[in-house]
């Protein structure tokens with residue numbers, strides 16, 4: 001449900017973008033989905049066809065680029081994959097970290113005409 | 114067929130909403146109206162807490178409530194019994210409100226004549242955390258029966274909010290709720306958060322909360 005609302009918003013945003021930049025057709029839309037963004041890639045793919053129906057993106061292919069959730073340990077400075085390590089630094093065992101990548105949910109690029 | 118160009122867009126998906134939220138914020142500032150975004154799980158006591166808060170503040174300031182229930186008017190009707198202006202958003206089953214929907218409601222309720230508007234967001238701890246509405250204050254309710262471990266499960270929400278109301282504290286003994294554990298977990302995510310334990314049922318803690326809120330509104334309106 002959340003994903004459908006988001007994708008409808010993306011479609012609207014891209015339709016505006018097409019008008020502003022005089023783009024006739026988008027062949028492919030590439031979204032960047034961070035592992036920590038709370039957005040589920042499978043759901044995005046599932047709802048995408050519904051969201052683009054009767055829009056200017058009707059025939060646009062969807063591609064997802066997943067960015068890993070990387071954190072930096074605040075105790076020892078080590079950078080590690082948060083998801084694979086359950087948010088616990090594999091070097092020193094601390095669970096205090098700052099997020100470096102993985103929170104973003106972006107429209108990365110389009111292949112357009 | 115024409116050659117395809119690759120265009121690097123590099124825009125956050127939330128960019129549109131962020132712009133609309135900023136417009137709401139600018140408009141509210143011009144109107145001297147303070148807006149609170151109230152978020153929580155379903156059934157945490159939002160409507161009950163609001164009614165109790167309204168009873169304490171409604172003689173002092175002009176208040177309007179925007180209710181976002183998926184399918185019913187029950188909460189709006191409850192709020193109406195206090196005599197405060199209320200409108201209901203039916204948002205077609207979405208799991209969060211966005212800035213554009215709130216803008217529509219602000220216009221409908223006539224925010225320019227009000228001092229304070231509360232948006233009772235859709236009950237869930239995940240999706241509303243991603244949508245700025247243009248509010249001045251983000252407030253969430255966690256009720257004692259939900260447990261003290263919720264900050265571990267929904268960090269995004271606990272990081273975002275300015276104020277945490279811990280509601281239904283009259284039930285603390287029944288639910289083994291560890292207030293210190295909660296506070297420790299919350300502060301780790303959000304060191305500056307304001308926490309008010311309260312019970313809308315017994316009235317305990319309501320005074321401290323409404324006094325804080327009234328100050329916020331008065332300062333917000335004049336700065």
Ligand SMILES: Nc1nc2c(ncn2[C@@H]2O[C@H](COP(=O)(O)OP(=O)(O)OP(=O)(O)O)[C@@H](O)[C@H]2O)c(=O)[nH]1
Pocket residue numbers: 153154155156157158159160161162188236280281282283284311312313314315
């Ligand atoms: N014991 C106790 N019960 C409370 C308190 N506040 C609310 N409740 C009860 O909790 C239930 C849910 O309260 P609501 O105020 O409807 O909660 P809500 O968050 O608005 O619910 P939704 O809008 O449906 O998500 C009701 O049965 C209330 O009577 C409280 O301070 N103490």
Ligand SMILES: [Mg+2]
Pocket residue numbers: 159160161188233
């Ligand atoms: Mg309610």
Ligand SMILES: [Zn+2]
Pocket residue numbers: 073074075076077078089090091092093094
């Ligand atoms: Zn470490």
